[in-house]
Amino acid sequence: MTTSRPDHRALAGALRYRVLEGRGMSDHATRKAAADRAAGGPAMSVPYDDLANQIGECSHRVTDAQVEGVVQAAGSEKAAFEIIAAAAMGAGLVRWRLAVKALKEASDASAGN
Amino acid sequence: MRLREIDRGDSIFNRLLIGLISLVSGMRLPDAARVAFYHKDFFSSPMGAWTQAAMRGPSAWSVGDRELMAALVAKWNSCDFCVGAHGAVAAKGIERSLVDTALADYRAAPISDGLKATLEFLEAMTLRPTELTAESAAVVFEAGVSAEALEDAIAVGAIFNIVTRYANALDFALPTANEFDRAASMLLKRGYA
Numbered sequence: 640m641t642t643s644r645p646d647h648r649a650l651a652g653a654l655r656y657r658v659l660e661g662r663g664m665s666d667h668a669t670r671k672a673a674a675d676r677a678a679g680g681p682a683m684s685v686p687y688d689d690l691a692n693q694i695g696e697c698s699h700r701v702t703d704a705q706v707e708g709v710v711q712a713a714g715s716e717k718a719a720f721e722i723i724a725a726a727a728m729g730a731g732l733v734r735w736r737l738a739v740k741a742l743k744e745a746s747d748a749s750a751g752n
Numbered sequence: 753m754r755l756r757e758i759d760r761g762d763s764i765f766n767r768l769l770i771g772l773i774s775l776v777s778g779m780r781l782p783d784a785a786r787v788a789f790y791h792k793d794f795f796s797s798p799m800g801a802w803t804q805a806a807m808r809g810p811s812a813w814s815v816g817d818r819e820l821m822a823a824l825v826a827k828w829n830s831c832d833f834c835v836g837a838h839g840a841v842a843a844k845g846i847e848r849s850l851v852d853t854a855l856a857d858y859r860a861a862p863i864s865d866g867l868k869a870t871l872e873f874l875e876a877m878t879l880r881p882t883e884l885t886a887e888s889a890a891v892v893f894e895a896g897v898s899a900e901a902l903e904d905a906i907a908v909g910a911i912f913n914i915v916t917r918y919a920n921a922l923d924f925a926l927p928t929a930n931e932f933d934r935a936a937s938m939l940l941k942r943g944y945a
Contacts, residue, residue: 644900645805647907654798663794677917690921698920699830706754706921716757717791723921724795731914734881738873738906745889746899 651735658728664718673722674729686712687722694726753783754923758790766790777938779931783924784837784915799914804945806908812901815940816845817867820854821908822915824871827855828878831916833924838912840936869895870902874909 659671672683677695682688686708693701710719753759761767766789774781788796807818819842826834835855843851854861858871869892876884892902927935 642810645809647903650802650805654802657798658795661794694917694921698917701921703754716755720755720791721794723918727914727917730917731910734877734913735910737881737884738877741884741886741889742899742902742906744886745893748886749893
């Protein structure tokens with residue numbers, strides 16, 4: 640029995656769909672905004688913006704106060720976790736997208752030669 | 753760990769499970785595992801599925817190579833927990849001294865040209881993603897890495913750009929070197945799903 644390579648695109652898409660469109664304690668718009676912000680996108684409302692931007696740019700500098708602010712604003716630790724996960728995912732998937740684009744362009748150029 | 757619910761578990765079952773695993777293993781269950789049990793359907797199930805596929809699925813890269821990639825992405829994101837955890841797993845397949853040399857300066861480490869070129873790509877992907885071009889990937893191809901292998905490495909890079917960010921944001925507790933080593937054996941056996 641042969642095992643095929645993972646379908647990374649499908650797996651990345653499933654993660655993105657689940658986090659941004661799936662049911663949760665936080666609203667979809669806030670999760671999407673956090674994902675976009677951590678990927679370098681537009682600012683969000685306070686206190687979410689601080690945390691999402693920090694997660695994107697320099698996550699090791701996230702503070703207790705930033706996380707606690709989002710726990711209070713979002714209404715629960717679970718909701719805050721969803722926003723943290725969305726922001727982390729946004730920063731990772733923008734890198735996935737840019738890297739895969741570079742790979743595809745190089746592969747297409749190589750196939751054309 | 754900044755969220756108390758993750759620390760203790762979000763159900764009676766998970767609290768008991770965390771307690772039991774900690775008791776049997778003789779060490780505090782690492783925060784990465786606590787996150788894996790928490791709010792599973794929302795995040796850790798789809799994230800675990802991709803991570804398992806990328807880190808343990810069929811690939812031209814060995815498990816050790818992929819764990820080294822993860823440890824370096826962690827270094828570039830200043831995530832001490834993930835450097836420790838994935839460096840320890842890498843060292844189950846690659847000599848510890850080589851893992852440490854590569855973590856200190858992969859360009860000077862005695863690793864293959866293909867792995868070196870791929871790590872250079874992953875470093876740019878992590879720190880300067882908007883600077884990636886077709887030429888960045890072409891350099892990796894010229895070092896003998898196939899497009900499929902580069903895609904596999906990119907998946908590891910993306911996943912650990914996610915993992916290190918939530919690990920840092922949640923302020924994962926740092927195990928000791930001995931605890932990292934024991935956790936690495938468990939992770940090699942159990943996987944990520």
